[in-house]
Amino acid sequence: MQITAMPGRNITAPNLREESYIENILRLNRGKPGTFYFTVPSATxxxxxxxxxxxxxxxxxxxxxxxxxxELQTNHYFLFPMIYFDYAEFDEELAYFAQTPGLPG
Structure with missing residues (x-):
């Protein structure tokens, strides 16, 4: 199977792999309740x-x-730039990416 990522550049399916960046981990855990911490500039x-x-x-x-x-209590939506993300605490076990067999995870 061939997938075109950019004009002139082909990637084969076995090379595609989700990486453990924060945004990917957050996407894997959509809908799970947690507490999210952001530090924003000069917001007294x-x-x-x-x-x-x-x-x-x-x-x-x-x-x-x-x-x-x-937000669970108010159903208010926040759009935060990831640059301000500090960390998150979840109430349940997180979904994460399967590690490559034979490699330290």
């Missing part, structure tokens, strides 16, 4: 922690440069 008064925004919610979507989080 967001929370009692200054410029840290804490959102209790679920991942709706995630891309290379952004995450869309739906």
């Amino acid at each position: 008064g967001i929370d009692q922690q200054g410029n840290t925004k804490r959102v209790r919610g679920v991942v709706v979507e995630a891309g290379r440069d952004h995450a869309i989080i739906r």
Whole structure:
């Protein structure tokens, strides 16, 4: 099977592999409840922690440069640039990528 990634460049299916970047891990765990922490610039008064925004919610979507989080209590949606993402805590086990057999994971 051939897949054209860019004009003039072909990739075969066995070479395609999801990588463990944060946005890919967030996408794998869409809809799982968690707490997400973002540090945003000069946003005085967001929370009692200054410029840290804490959102209790679920991942709706995630891309290379952004995450869309739906707050559970209010159903309010946030679009955060990934550059401000600090970390997330989930309430249940996370889905993750299968590691390549024979290689340390």
